[in-house]
Amino acid sequence: MKVCVCMYETTNCKVGCVCGGWSMVLLEHGMGCLSQPGKPMTLHHSTMYRKSKPIVLCTGNKNKLKEIVEIFGENFPYKVDNQDIDLPEYQGEPEDIARAKCELAAEHIRGPVLVEDVSLCFNALGGMPGPYIKWFLGKCGTAGLYKMLDGFEDKTAYAQCIFAYSSGEKESTVKIFDGRCEGIIVPPRGPTNFGWDPIFQPNGYSETFAEMSIDVKNTISHRSNAIQKVKDFLLQGNH
Numbered sequence: 547m548k549v550c551v552c553m554y555e556t557t558n559c560k561v562g563c564v565c566g567g568w569s570m571v572l573l574e575h576g577m578g579c580l581s582q583p584g585k586p587m588t589l590h591h592s593t594m595y596r597k598s599k600p601i602v603l604c605t606g607n608k609n610k611l612k613e614i615v616e617i618f619g620e621n622f623p624y625k626v627d628n629q630d631i632d633l634p635e636y637q638g639e640p641e642d643i644a645r646a647k648c649e650l651a652a653e654h655i656r657g658p659v660l661v662e663d664v665s666l667c668f669n670a671l672g673g674m675p676g677p678y679i680k681w682f683l684g685k686c687g688t689a690g691l692y693k694m695l696d697g698f699e700d701k702t703a704y705a706q707c708i709f710a711y712s713s714g715e716k717e718s719t720v721k722i723f724d725g726r727c728e729g730i731i732v733p734p735r736g737p738t739n740f741g742w743d744p745i746f747q748p749n750g751y752s753e754t755f756a757e758m759s760i761d762v763k764n765t766i767s768h769r770s771n772a773i774q775k776v777k778d779f780l781l782q783g784n785h
């Protein structure tokens with residue numbers, strides 16, 4: 547993350563925070579700053595939004611939304627809204643699917659948008675089901691997905707999350723952020739509330755994503771790896 551140095555004398559704190567008398571000032575790029583003049587600014591205030599349009603996160607999946615909001619954390623300085631729209635998804639490589647989904651979302655929202663597309667890739671199957679995991683999961687269930695690897699010794703897999711961001715401006719290009727988590731496919735274990743979590747056991751852990759606490763999942767997951775990149779990009783003043 548870019549560290550900005552506060553250059554301004556402070557005025558009265560307008561956000562009523564616990565900033566010890568130092569207050570919110572606006573830096574040149576419009577980001578709020580809570581710091582002593584000359585000291586690096588700290589992004590520790592949840593109401594310290596940049597003066598810009600909210601970023602609209604387009605997903606119809608409530609579990610994704612919950613994890614994304616938690617991973618962004620309350621210190622994230624931009625306002626993120628959600629639109630529950632089920633966007634059509636093209637066939638092809640995961641990155642192209644996310645890009646096309648993002649372009650459709652930007653057309654729909656006409657402002658800054660963020661979408662994500664998730665793949666679960668079995669190495670023994672050359673990366674399939676990949677972006678089609680949603681349909682395989684729907685038709686075969688988690689046990690059926692595990693069974694697909696019956697004839698293979700190689701149970702390794704990776705979860706991939708691709709975020710795509712568009713500022714929504716005409717001619718703007720879509721920015722892609724890729725996050726992965728390597729692991730193995732195991733017989734289903736743990737709660738069944740989120741997708742293929744019961745059959746994915748990340749490397750270095752003896753629990754499946756479904757069995758581990760959400761806090762642990764959110765520090766190692768495909769989604770958290772991708773979101774770190776999204777955050778770095780947006781916090782560099784790119785939004």
Ligand SMILES: O=c1nc[nH]c2c1ncn2[C@H]1C[C@H](O)[C@@H](COP(=O)(O)OP(=O)(O)OP(=O)(O)O)O1
Pocket residue numbers: 604605606607610631632633635662663664665679680681683740741742743755769
């Ligand atoms: O961390 C995860 N842990 C377990 N399962 C997960 C995870 N993340 C996505 N999933 C599931 C949801 C869907 O069955 C498929 C991805 O498809 P994907 O198109 O990205 O998700 P979706 O259609 O549910 O929501 P969206 O409206 O954002 O497209 O994998």
Ligand SMILES: [Mg+2]
Pocket residue numbers: 635680
């Ligand atoms: Mg989808």
